[in-house]
Amino acid sequence: MRGQTAGLEWRDGGVPVSTRFDDPYFSLENGLAETRHVFLAGNGLPGRLGEGFRVAELGFGTGLNALTLALDCAAMGGGCAVHMTSFEAYPMAAEDMARALAAFPEVAGIADALTGPWREGRRELVLPGNLHLRVIEGDARETLPAWDGMADAWFLDGFSPAKNPELWDADLLAEVGRHTAPDGTVATYTAAGFVRRNLAEAGFDVARVPGYGRKRHMTTARKVAR
Incomplete structure (x- = not known):
């Protein structure tokens, strides 16, 4: 099931902003540093990476x-296969993706490995x-329940809960819990109260921790054994 194409405009010297949600795709301060702080460190990565993670x-x-x-996997020697499945309702065009990624010299050397196949329509x-990497296009409220996989770590990186509440609702986060391995983790940039409550109801031990940049707090969570 293919999603609808992303609607974009470019602001503040080249930051892509969703016209559907009026929200930027990454931090206006430093998107790469935000990714490392929130999603990697928030999930204890790269320290937990290994074969089949x-x-x-x-x-x-x-x-x-x-x-x-991928950079962190390569820094570890790339000998272990790590698997990533991402759910996206409104995929970017390859040209827009390449323009956005050009803002980050650290990933510039490998960006073509993503944007080239993406332009050809490849999602695996x-x-x-x-x-x-596998990207599953379509509404996650439909595609995640149908997914037969499990995750050891989740990056919850939808648009702001205030602007895209559907991606943070209790039913969808319950599916995140259902598709999380024992002791699996979650990290997200938001510390919204209803998101933390929904994660707790989904079976996670939830913590509010220091956020990145102007965000005072973010959320991490670990699947509770039951």
Whole structure:
């Protein structure tokens, strides 16, 4: 099931902003540093990476999170296959993706490994560092329940809960819980109270921790054994 194309405008010297949600795709301060702080460190990565480790994500966006993870996999030697599945309702065009990623010199050397296949319509590929990426297009409220996979770590990177509440509702986060391995983790930039409550109801031990940049707090969570 293919999603609808993302609607974009470019602001503040080249930051892509969703016209549907009026929200930027990454931090206006430093999107790459935000990814490392929120999604990687928030899930204890790269320290937990190893053969067969599984990452899942709500909100593929520009692909910056995947490429940052690929850099960490490559830095570890790339000998272990890591698997990442991302759910995206409104995929970017390859040209827009490439323009957005050009803002980050650190990923520039590997961005073509994503944008080239993406332009050809491929949504399953292997990025540098032996990161096996699959992007599932369509509404996550439909595609996640149908997914037969499990994750050891989740990147919850949808647009702001205030502007895109559907991606943070109790039913969808319950599916995140259902598709999380024992002791699996979640990290997200938001500390919205209803998101934390929904994660707790989904079976997670939830913590509010220091956020990145202007965001005072973010959320991490670990699946509780029952």
